[in-house]
Amino acid sequence: MPEFREKTDVCIIGAGHAGCEAALACARLGLQTVIFTVNIESIAMMPCNPHIGGSSKGHLVREIDALGGEMGKNIDKTFLQSKMLNKSKGPAVHSLRCQADKAEYSRSMRMILENQENLTIKQTEVCELLLEDVFDDNADTVDNNDADKKFLNKNDNNNAVNIDGNINDYIDGKNDDGGKDKEKYFLRKKKIIGVKILTGGIYECKAAILCTGTYLNARCLCGEAITYTGPNGMQSSTHLSKALENAGIKLRRFKTGTPARMDRRSIDFSKMEEQFGDERVVPFSYETDPEDVQIKQESCYLTYTNEETHDIIRANLDRSPIYAGVIEGTGPRYCPSIEDKVVKFSDKSRHQVFIEPEGKYSNEMYVDGMSSSLPEDVQLAMYRTVPGLENCKIVRNAYAIEYDCIDPGQLCLTLEFKHIKGLFSAGQFNGSSGYEEAAAQGLMAGINAVREIQGKEQIVLDRSEAYIGVLIDDLVTKENTEPYRMMTSRAEYRLLLRQDNADLRLRKTGYEVGLISKEQYDHLCEKEKQIKEEIARLKKTVVGASKEVQEFMISVGSSPLRTGSSLAEIICRPEFTYESIAAIDKDRPVLSEAVIEQVNISIKYEGYIERQIRQVEQFKKMERRLIPEDICYEDISGIRIEARQKMEKHRPVSIGQASRISGVSPADISVLLVYISSFRG
Numbered sequence: 001m002p003e004f005r006e007k008t009d010v011c012i013i014g015a016g017h018a019g020c021e022a023a024l025a026c027a028r029l030g031l032q033t034v035i036f037t038v039n040i041e042s043i044a045m046m047p048c049n050p051h052i053g054g055s056s057k058g059h060l061v062r063e064i065d066a067l068g069g070e071m072g073k074n075i076d077k078t079f080l081q082s083k084m085l086n087k088s089k090g091p092a093v094h095s096l097r098c099q100a101d102k103a104e105y106s107r108s109m110r111m112i113l114e115n116q117e118n119l120t121i122k123q124t125e126v127c128e129l130l131l132e133d134v135f136d137d138n139a140d141t142v143d144n145n146d147a148d149k150k151f152l153n154k155n156d157n158n159n160a161v162n163i164d165g166n167i168n169d170y171i172d173g174k175n176d177d178g179g180k181d182k183e184k185y186f187l188r189k190k191k192i193i194g195v196k197i198l199t200g201g202i203y204e205c206k207a208a209i210l211c212t213g214t215y216l217n218a219r220c221l222c223g224e225a226i227t228y229t230g231p232n233g234m235q236s237s238t239h240l241s242k243a244l245e246n247a248g249i250k251l252r253r254f255k256t257g258t259p260a261r262m263d264r265r266s267i268d269f270s271k272m273e274e275q276f277g278d279e280r281v282v283p284f285s286y287e288t289d290p291e292d293v294q295i296k297q298e299s300c301y302l303t304y305t306n307e308e309t310h311d312i313i314r315a316n317l318d319r320s321p322i323y324a325g326v327i328e329g330t331g332p333r334y335c336p337s338i339e340d341k342v343v344k345f346s347d348k349s350r351h352q353v354f355i356e357p358e359g360k361y362s363n364e365m366y367v368d369g370m371s372s373s374l375p376e377d378v379q380l381a382m383y384r385t386v387p388g389l390e391n392c393k394i395v396r397n398a399y400a401i402e403y404d405c406i407d408p409g410q411l412c413l414t415l416e417f418k419h420i421k422g423l424f425s426a427g428q429f430n431g432s433s434g435y436e437e438a439a440a441q442g443l444m445a446g447i448n449a450v451r452e453i454q455g456k457e458q459i460v461l462d463r464s465e466a467y468i469g470v471l472i473d474d475l476v477t478k479e480n481t482e483p484y485r486m487m488t489s490r491a492e493y494r495l496l497l498r499q500d501n502a503d504l505r506l507r508k509t510g511y512e513v514g515l516i517s518k519e520q521y522d523h524l525c526e527k528e529k530q531i532k533e534e535i536a537r538l539k540k541t542v543v544g545a546s547k548e549v550q551e552f553m554i555s556v557g558s559s560p561l562r563t564g565s566s567l568a569e570i571i572c573r574p575e576f577t578y579e580s581i582a583a584i585d586k587d588r589p590v591l592s593e594a595v596i597e598q599v600n601i602s603i604k605y606e607g608y609i610e611r612q613i614r615q616v617e618q619f620k621k622m623e624r625r626l627i628p629e630d631i632c633y634e635d636i637s638g639i640r641i642e643a644r645q646k647m648e649k650h651r652p653v654s655i656g657q658a659s660r661i662s663g664v665s666p667a668d669i670s671v672l673l674v675y676i677s678s679f680r681g
Helices: 019-029 057-067 073-080 103-112 143-149 154-159 167-171 240-246 309-313 339-342 377-383 434-454 467-477 499-513 517-542 549-555 567-571 579-584 591-606 606-624 641-650 654-657 665-681
Strands: 005-007 010-011 031-039 050-053 078-084 095-100 119-123 124-135 189-197 202-204 205-210 219-224 225-227 249-260 260-265 273-275 300-304 350-359 364-368 392-395 399-406 423-425
Touching: 010 019, 010 189, 010 260, 010 434, 019 031, 019 103, 019 119, 019 434, 050 073, 050 249, 050 434, 057 073, 057 095, 057 434, 057 467, 073 078, 073 095, 073 103, 078 273, 095 103, 103 119, 124 240, 143 499, 189 205, 189 423, 205 434, 205 654, 240 309, 240 467, 309 339, 309 377, 350 423, 377 392, 499 591, 499 606, 517 591, 549 579, 567 579, 567 591, 579 641, 591 606, 641 654
Parallel strands: 005 202, 010 031, 010 205, 031 119, 205 423
Antiparallel strands: 050 095, 078 095, 124 189, 189 202, 219 225, 219 399, 249 399, 260 364, 260 392, 273 300, 300 350, 350 364
């Protein structure tokens, strides 16, 4: 029969938040790109809480924007309420959070994709990856040891075949050492050459990115009722999992959940605490005019569960799929269901519940804090014990969802599969949770897929450069047994990785990649210049103990000056900021709010920042100590067996990465350093 066949550069499988960023990056960098989705209506869908940002996640959105991604721009156009979280704490943990208009966010992102040059949207299910064998061009001739390190199937280390000659001749059936099973002994590295869709059509490609989210073999559970669908009742993907396993990709089962949606008209908001947005809204994107986001905001509401709620849950735990053993997948620790909260925090008499709008033109309200997989009758009973929800009507039931995903230890730090050239993976399919984590991975996978095709060095952001670097390093290097969630506590250098300086940290990289324009980069350079010049001026400008200055100091409750002090020294006092000393700083230039913010933080936290910079320098030394690609950990007898096995599994690229592998001790690293020194010698 005739076969539909089309050529493209990159195939993106899935159009969630990871897929959207990956597709836009590839297309904007000039490559012909096709993005596949089981349903066009699910593009950039928010099946759980329709918000962007939050603690640490706001950092990711700012970094995505600094690199040239789309998420920050899109939420700036479609938010309902905006809040800067943790304002009472230091700037390292300030995080922007916006409640999104769920439908408008998806519709806006879809429009961006539909009008992007070089990008085609295709509604269909991808069911197969087309691969071909490749070998390392630098290892044509191998002996027994090289075979073990580069080509040997690690399941049979003790039976390596001695080869004398060209590996390709061997694979072709020559010099096969008596006709032994070649497939048993040699690991054929693969490369992606295309994908096959359910209708039989084939898209030939040079790279592909898996962004399947929670759709692979998905099933949704609400008590005893199980539906084999993706989130929000969307069609699941049922064919690709088997194809991935056939390609040597190891899958595992995770689960997540979402609460019910209520009809706004059935809620009594007078019994709840109204939660307002910030009076002055700060945009996510560096390209958004701050005046454009000063809109009339929607309110959210706070209420609480109580002992009656908890009693109903306890009495029906046997009907919860989580506790009845029906659910196979592992759920997220940091976003537990209400059942988990009641069981694991039995000492708590109440739990917070936020009632949040889903859209400007929708009456659906999201019940944040009460995700569940209990049966519908139990859900209604427990929700109606919450103040303000006594007469609530459920529009959509809460449910848990199980899905196939991968152990991201199979990936390089570039998000490319170690054993399949040109195949990348991003988003919840990598075992993470959250729209922001997904989008960040999608952007980096898209950038690196393009650079792979173009023969350029791929981009890896390390832990000292970005939260994105922390996210990807944690996923790839550490053993994550549950959906991974970004948190500020995971970043060792969080005082340097603030959300307010994401452009200063990453916009140059975005420019070098090609996603940031020359005009945007020039604007960044001017901003950097103004910050440096103003800090220098404040350090040089000394004010004496004049009557005017002393009266000013006393008026704000600060101790008088005993001698002349620089303006920078005055700003360092906790009661002052750059803005508040304007009365004694007669010659200050006119600067933007963004520049003033950086000047203020840089001066106030200078000592802490300098100390962290020194820590980063030590970190960089470890990251620069590269481990030979063909190292055989089994040969290093001084390293414990567990550590050898872990390092063999992860194949770290540097001493720094090796030190972060679970089960590898400082003593193991010391032995490895000695071995590498002798290895190179």
